[in-house]
Amino acid sequence: MKVAGFTIIRNALKYDYPVVEAINSVLPLCDVFYVGVGNSEDETLQLIKNIPSEKIRIVETVWNDQLREGGLVLSEETNKVFDQIPSDYTWCFYIQSDECVHEEDHEKIREAMLQHKADRRVEGLLFEYKHFYGQYNYIGVGRRWYKNEIRIIRNDKRIRSYKDAQGFRRNNEKLKVKPTGAYIYHYGWVKAPKAQQAKQENFNKLWHDDEWVKKNVAAAAEYDYSNIDLLAEYQGTHPAVFAKRIREARWNFDYSDSKVKRNFKYRLLYWIERLTGWRAGEYKNYKSI
Numbered sequence: 059m060k061v062a063g064f065t066i067i068r069n070a071l072k073y074d075y076p077v078v079e080a081i082n083s084v085l086p087l088c089d090v091f092y093v094g095v096g097n098s099e100d101e102t103l104q105l106i107k108n109i110p111s112e113k114i115r116i117v118e119t120v121w122n123d124q125l126r127e128g129g130l131v132l133s134e135e136t137n138k139v140f141d142q143i144p145s146d147y148t149w150c151f152y153i154q155s156d157e158c159v160h161e162e163d164h165e166k167i168r169e170a171m172l173q174h175k176a177d178r179r180v181e182g183l184l185f186e187y188k189h190f191y192g193q194y195n196y197i198g199v200g201r202r203w204y205k206n207e208i209r210i211i212r213n214d215k216r217i218r219s220y221k222d223a224q225g226f227r228r229n230n231e232k233l234k235v236k237p238t239g240a241y242i243y244h245y246g247w248v249k250a251p252k253a254q255q256a257k258q259e260n261f262n263k264l265w266h267d268d269e270w271v272k273k274n275v276a277a278a279a280e281y282d283y284s285n286i287d288l289l290a291e292y293q294g295t296h297p298a299v300f301a302k303r304i305r306e307a308r309w310n311f312d313y314s315d316s317k318v319k320r321n322f323k324y325r326l327l328y329w330i331e332r333l334t335g336w337r338a339g340e341y342k343n344y345k346s347i
Contacts, residue, residue, distance in 0.1 A: 062150050083159040
């Protein structure tokens with residue numbers, strides 16, 4: 059069994075993406091790792107070149123800045139890199155530039171790939187998610203946070219990154235998946251407020267035109283983290299590759315459950331999920347088999 063990792067990145071330094079940590083978190087599980095480096099306004103290319111691993115393969119790309127609908131440029135770039143992976147690799151491990159895998163889950167992930175490698179019905183492997191918000195000691199528990207997503211796919215080029223690259227489909231049909239029992243740690247909502255504001259102003263341009271961004275993304279020096287869904291204090295550990303970032307996180311973030319706006323329907327659905335584990339109306343871009 060051979061495993062290829064892959065990701066895409068652009069302007070990692072300008073918008074403070076933890077892409078090096080993301081890559082290093084899955085590198086021990088991969089025989090090779092392909093990084094699509096888009097045309098950047100900073101030293102992102104050199105940042106990736108400086109990763110001390112012979113496994114790294116860089117694919118330089120030019121993003122279509124005119125494609126500002128539904129985040130489609132993200133799937134377009136993801137497919138460019140996926141298509142560079144040779145056919146002799148069994149599995150392809152996709153990690154986004156603000157995601158990470160805990161080293162404690164490595165063996166579990168490896169076992170899942172080995173267990174299902176010969177079963178061609180299995181087109182992808184599913185991960186659970188831990189979404190962090192505001193600071194590293196808070197985790198999202200409300201209904202806005204997706205619970206699962208595909209991060210390992212079979213090396214079948216009929217599989218395509220779907221819409222804004224959150225998941226994958228084959229011939230526009232949902233992939234058949236098995237669970238890994240492992241987690242993706244998502245840190246996209248943990249940045250210094252100034253960096254988060256800059257990211258939001260830029261990131262929304264992948265979905266909307268300038269007029270929409272101007273109207274809907276408040277101009278500010280720092281991001282306002284007070285628009286909060288339900289959070290809980292995180293009691294677990296973080297991936298070791300994130301230790302330096304966590305030590306250097308100096309900004310303040312205060313959470314109060316009273317700030318969360320919840321109508322009766324939201325509260326009811328939330329408590330049903332807490333009691334049963336079932337999320338009513340949950341969107342799933344995959345089929346569990």
